[in-house]
Amino acid sequence: MERQSHSAFLARFSRLLDLTASERETLEDLEARPEQRLNYVPVFDAERPDDRIAILRSGWSAVRVRTDPDRITITQIYMAGDVIGLSELGVGTPPHETTMQTDGSVALLSRPQALCPCINASSSL
Numbered sequence: 001m002e003r004q005s006h007s008a009f010l011a012r013f014s015r016l017l018d019l020t021a022s023e024r025e026t027l028e029d030l031e032a033r034p035e036q037r038l039n040y041v042p043v044f045d046a047e048r049p050d051d052r053i054a055i056l057r058s059g060w061s062a063v064r065v066r067t068d069p070d071r072i073t074i075t076q077i078y079m080a081g082d083v084i085g086l087s088e089l090g091v092g093t094p095p096h097e098t099t100m101q102t103d104g105s106v107a108l109l110s111r112p113q114a115l116c117p118c119i120n121a122s123s124s125l
Contacts, residue, residue, distance in 0.1 A: 007027075007028065008056075008079075008081030009027065009030075009055050009057070009080075009082075010027050010031075012081050030055060030107060030109060031107040033107060034057045034105040034107045035105060035107070035108060036103075036104075036105050037059070037100045037103070037104055037106055038100065038103050039101065039102055039103050040100060041100050042097050042098065042099050042100075043056075043061055043098040043100060043106055044084070044097060044098045045097050046066075046095055046096055046097045052109055052110055053083060053084060053085035053111060054083070054084040054098075054106040054107065054109070055082075055083055055084075055106065055107045055109070056078050056079065056080055056081065056082050056104065056105075056106055057104065057105040057106060057107055059080065059101070059102040059103055060079055060080075060100070060101040060102045061077070061084060061099065061101060061104070061106075062076065062077050062078070062098070062099060063076040063077075063078075063096050063098050064096060064098070064099055065096045078098070080104070084098050
């Protein structure tokens with residue numbers, strides 16, 4: 001009998017692939033330490049570069065780019081189960097911020113951990 005998970009990230013993988021118990025456990029470990037974020041609190045801030053990516057566990061988040069001193073444009077929306085920062089893995093620090101649009105939680109991962117999930121998720125970030 002397959003174990004049920006409350007992870008939207010794991011649910012997406014499970015719909016696409018038949019995961020082994022070991023693969024399921026590895027993916028669950030990536031989300032082992034979620035952090036709560038309130039509405040409008042940054043996940044990643046353009047003013048404070050961060051070399052991590054995040055799995056959005058719950059809530060909604062948006063990439064916001066300042067286009068003028070008085071104007072901000074939302075360029076991307078993230079929902080539970082999405083990986084934030086994955087598209088920036090090969091480039092330097094992105095010139096935008098990612099902000100929660102609702103209360104929710106994220107699991108932050110170092111880039112090496114994201115590229116090779118075989119790294120123990122319990123190691124320090």
